[in-house]
Amino acid sequence: MKLSLEGIKKTFGNVKALENVSLSLNEPGIYGLLGRNGAGKTTLLNIICRRVFPDSGAVMLDGNPIGDCDEQLSLFHMMGEKTYYDEDLKFKDAVKYAEDFYGCGFRKDQALRYADLFGLDAGKKIEKLSTGYKTIFKSSIALALDIPFVFFDEPVLGLDANHREMFYKLLLEDCSRDPKVIVVSTHLIEEVAPLVERFIILKEGKVLMEKSAESMDAYASSVTGPKESVESYVARFQILGRSFIGKLETAYIVGQPDDAPQGLTVQNLDVQRLFIELTNTKKEAMA
Amino acid sequence: MDIDYDSQKPIYIQVAEAIQDAIVTGAFEEETQIPSTTEISLGYRINPATVLKGMNLLVDSKVLYKKRGLGMFVSPGAKEMVRQMRSDEFILNFVKPLVEEGRKLELSNDRMMALVAKEINA
Numbered sequence: 001m002k003l004s005l006e007g008i009k010k011t012f013g014n015v016k017a018l019e020n021v022s023l024s025l026n027e028p029g030i031y032g033l034l035g036r037n038g039a040g041k042t043t044l045l046n047i048i049c050r051r052v053f054p055d056s057g058a059v060m061l062d063g064n065p066i067g068d069c070d071e072q073l074s075l076f077h078m079m080g081e082k083t084y085y086d087e088d089l090k091f092k093d094a095v096k097y098a099e100d101f102y103g104c105g106f107r108k109d110q111a112l113r114y115a116d117l118f119g120l121d122a123g124k125k126i127e128k129l130s131t132g133y134k135t136i137f138k139s140s141i142a143l144a145l146d147i148p149f150v151f152f153d154e155p156v157l158g159l160d161a162n163h164r165e166m167f168y169k170l171l172l173e174d175c176s177r178d179p180k181v182i183v184v185s186t187h188l189i190e191e192v193a194p195l196v197e198r199f200i201i202l203k204e205g206k207v208l209m210e211k212s213a214e215s216m217d218a219y220a221s222s223v224t225g226p227k228e229s230v231e232s233y234v235a236r237f238q239i240l241g242r243s244f245i246g247k248l249e250t251a252y253i254v255g256q257p258d259d260a261p262q263g264l265t266v267q268n269l270d271v272q273r274l275f276i277e278l279t280n281t282k283k284e285a286m287a
Numbered sequence: 288m289d290i291d292y293d294s295q296k297p298i299y300i301q302v303a304e305a306i307q308d309a310i311v312t313g314a315f316e317e318e319t320q321i322p323s324t325t326e327i328s329l330g331y332r333i334n335p336a337t338v339l340k341g342m343n344l345l346v347d348s349k350v351l352y353k354k355r356g357l358g359m360f361v362s363p364g365a366k367e368m369v370r371q372m373r374s375d376e377f378i379l380n381f382v383k384p385l386v387e388e389g390r391k392l393e394l395s396n397d398r399m400m401a402l403v404a405k406e407i408n409a
Contacts, residue, residue: 030334168332176325176335194292194333213334217297267295 001062001075001148002026003048003181008057010043010205017043018054019205025149028179030171030195032186035202036279041185042081044202045151049078074102079142081154083134087127091115091137094126098141111144114170118163131158143170146178153185164188168195189272199271203279213271220274221257224250225264233264240277241285252277290331298333302341305331307369310350310361317361321351348372 003025010018018040035041046052048059059066098106115122118136126137135157142150156164175182186192199216201209223230227249237253260266290301309315328335345351350365389399
């Protein structure tokens, strides 16, 4: 199934949440949706799932605008950062509702297995659960879906290191068992980067960058050395940012130069550092 | 072995090296099947495309071969092949940097030779 967004705009009051966003999500795999707070990540996912309606633009599924019938809505799931479930809801009942809505697109046995692996008490009301277990409650449902599009908005919020690691493993397991488009939106870039096949970076409501993980790794470099040598060498490159420790400078540049003079150290920029350099405000870059 | 996500070495190369290590140590024996892309992907928590890229490096260098419909197998003679490949890389990855570092520190050739000899005899 081919999903595409065409010229999506959305304003809340006088805040422009999304400005002319166009994207395609066609190939199954894990997508990383990155952006600062307020960049429009959640709004974008909400629009695809028809929880929020765009001011203009369209979400197209196989070339047709997507509708609101149950049949189409059950192709999508969004595990949100906010909890919309009834506060009295217990996990053992939530899986029944998921089964009612998604039918054979929901693997109830898997959801129960995940809850058990995470040590979630299926008989406890969601309001009584800790932040981490509220996340696990929602993730365990989302991981068990065999539908074409599943979105995770901050799926590891409040999870300890052990549970985060298990979540990543289960996510890969889920995607290899039932190939689908999985979008993970998170601030923990370093942790999810190895799982991700394609990155989408949003900045102030616009798509700043959309690249495969491979081309993302090869996109930028850091050049470190004495200030004067660094400056004269990087002059011909697009510079993303600079940092100093005394007279030792590191410049972040676009490209992978292999002709740096002796005394300068060139290294690949990892996704998290690239993200920071691309999305820093002027004030942050100076700090 | 573990994948070092902070390393400058691309993850797919680390995957290829991990498989090579397993072959050299005998964990993956010649003419036997190695774990599937999915199994390795889950084990290291990295995307399967990256694992496949690492495996394909070893298919290209004939250390692994594909059996249609079954998966990847360790080639006969792979252990010796890997040992040979890794010895070539040993010069590039260890010996050259060692000499460069020594020069940077202004160690004389004799001094460097003596230090290596001492380590070998230790």
